[in-house]
Amino acid sequence: MAVHAHPDDESSKGAATTARYASEGVEVLVVTCTGGERGDVLNPTFEVPEGHEFESIEGRRAVRRLEMAAAAEALGVQQHWLGFVDSGLPEGDPLPPLPDDAFARVPLEQAAAPLVEAVRRFRPHVITTYDPSGGYPHPDHVYCHTVSMEAWEAAGNPSRYVVEGGAEPWTPLKLYYNHGFSLKRLRAVHEAMEGQGLESPFGDWIESRTAREIPERQVTTLVPAADWFAARDAALIAHASQIDPAGFFFAVPRDVEADVWPWDEYELAATRVPVEEHEDDLFAGIRGTEVAR
Numbered sequence: 545m546a547v548h549a550h551p552d553d554e555s556s557k558g559a560a561t562t563a564r565y566a567s568e569g570v571e572v573l574v575v576t577c578t579g580g581e582r583g584d585v586l587n588p589t590f591e592v593p594e595g596h597e598f599e600s601i602e603g604r605r606a607v608r609r610l611e612m613a614a615a616a617e618a619l620g621v622q623q624h625w626l627g628f629v630d631s632g633l634p635e636g637d638p639l640p641p642l643p644d645d646a647f648a649r650v651p652l653e654q655a656a657a658p659l660v661e662a663v664r665r666f667r668p669h670v671i672t673t674y675d676p677s678g679g680y681p682h683p684d685h686v687y688c689h690t691v692s693m694e695a696w697e698a699a700g701n702p703s704r705y706v707v708e709g710g711a712e713p714w715t716p717l718k719l720y721y722n723h724g725f726s727l728k729r730l731r732a733v734h735e736a737m738e739g740q741g742l743e744s745p746f747g748d749w750i751e752s753r754t755a756r757e758i759p760e761r762q763v764t765t766l767v768p769a770a771d772w773f774a775a776r777d778a779a780l781i782a783h784a785s786q787i788d789p790a791g792f793f794f795a796v797p798r799d800v801e802a803d804v805w806p807w808d809e810y811e812l813a814a815t816r817v818p819v820e821e822h823e824d825d826l827f828a829g830i831r832g833t834e835v836a837r
């Protein structure tokens with residue numbers, strides 16, 4: 545189960561890994577907390593699909609549902625909406641308050657309840673989510689972490705989130721944070737591109753990150769996923785309102801990427817099974833054991 549804040553996050557974080565596991569017969573469910581209703585159009589060539597509008601919250605939700613369905617198909621995964629409303633990325637100084645209907649303002653028990661229910665129904669062995677910083681300072685990303693941790697703790701506890709006629713408690717076994725853009729990866733790709741005389745998109749990013757001394761999160765797990773980068777790219781492109789096909793995500797030649805960084809990166813944040821220090825499989829310690837059930 546890959547828990548994400550908005551439609552398109554599943555395609556920019558760990559996408560190749562979900563496509564890989566799905567192709568290998570693992571049941572993969574992407575859970576999307578919000579409808580992405582407050583995302584701006586980030587693709588200058590985006591055209592609103594026939595019969596739709598992109599002005600109202602409802603209009604955006606409908607368009608982004610179409611995009612999400614196409615992305616899920618490209619990845620070969622199932623997808624489930626929690627039904628909350630995108631908080632938007634507040635900008636300005638001081639920051640404006642979040643809208644009343646924002647996901648990040650929903651009280652925790654109410655925000656986590658549908659995720660607990662989804663965990664009990666889907667019964668995942670492994671959950672992926674974001675680190676406590678959200679990985680990106682969007683209130684929905686931070687809250688995605690918070691509700692994921694709540695579901696990780698509570699889904700298996702029969703005395704929590706008791707719903708009449710609800711699904712049986714279920715205890716997931718491993719929980720990971722997505723880390724798609726480690727400094728190590730940025731540097732490896734940057735150097736490879738410069739070595740080939742290409743212009744790297746990561747130069748400024750590496751500089752600002754080094755200058756601000758943002759502590760690097762630990763990467764425990766590198767999942768080989770290069771054979772599924774094409775599926776990831778197709779899923780990204782499916783989010784036509786958000787992803788510019790001529791933009792940042794496609795600035796690195798795929799052969800360079802597959803050559804120097806053929807992995808998706810994760811941090812094992814919690815586990816209920818014994819594990820090795822370094823892994824190349826999110827199901828290590830579960831596969832082939834009786835806990836796999």
Ligand SMILES: [Zn+2]
Binds near residue numbers: 549550553685
């Ligand atoms: Zn997002």
